[in-house]
Amino acid sequence: MAIILDKTGDSHKIDLTKRSDSTTKEIVINLNWSQGKQGFLSKLVKGDQSIDLDLGCWYELRDGSKSCIDGLQFAHGQGGARNRVTRQGCYTQKPWIWHSGDDRSGSAAEGENLLINPQGTADIKRIVVYCFIYEGTAKWAETNAVVTIKVPGNQEVVVEMGKQDSAQTFCAIAEILFGTDNSMTVRKSITFHNGHGDCDKAYNWDMQWRAGKK
Secondary structure (H helix, E strand, C coil): CCEEECCCCCEEEEEHHHCCCCCCCCEEEEEECECHHHCCECEEEECCEEEEEEEEEEEEECCCCEEEECCCCCCCCCCCCCCCCECCEECCCCCCEEECCCCCCCCCCCCEEEEECHHHHHHEEEEEEEEEEEECCCCHHHCCCEEEEECCCCCCEEEECCCCCCCCCEEEEEEEEEECCCEEEEEEEEEEECCHHHHHHHHCCCCCCCCCCC
């Protein structure tokens, strides 16, 4: 049975020491969305205009390093395998976070995923999980977007976007805080912004931004 965070500010704390299979299985942050009545996953078609909905995250490590990982960051061949440090992240060393790939075709039934290596959670301070509409009009209410955090040996934590009507194309969905007591706390955000830079100002990421494309 999943734990659903209903309201903005709702949170749930996970004791990472209770993982049933030690450090062998990854922590998964999954974004999935629908095509409404057609029931297809991943892409919403609006006449000739399609919505490309992307999952990403901003992270801060305990050593002070910070960055973002999403399809814009590792476009144009700047990504790579999970055991290499690229703009797609890295699973086997810092930052211990790896984006499994950008789905632009609308064919991936599992949506998009960020993978976190449980062996590296002590190095991670916090993560802000976000999604943004790279192409298409902001019609969030029709996406039925849902983020699910899966920690082995624990109940899944679900953050539903709900029927939002914002015209802004960037949404900070949830913040994940990693405690020094080997815990992670998931807190529902659902705040809308005009792109990465605007969200940076709201969450004090203190990074520099420039326009990009896939």
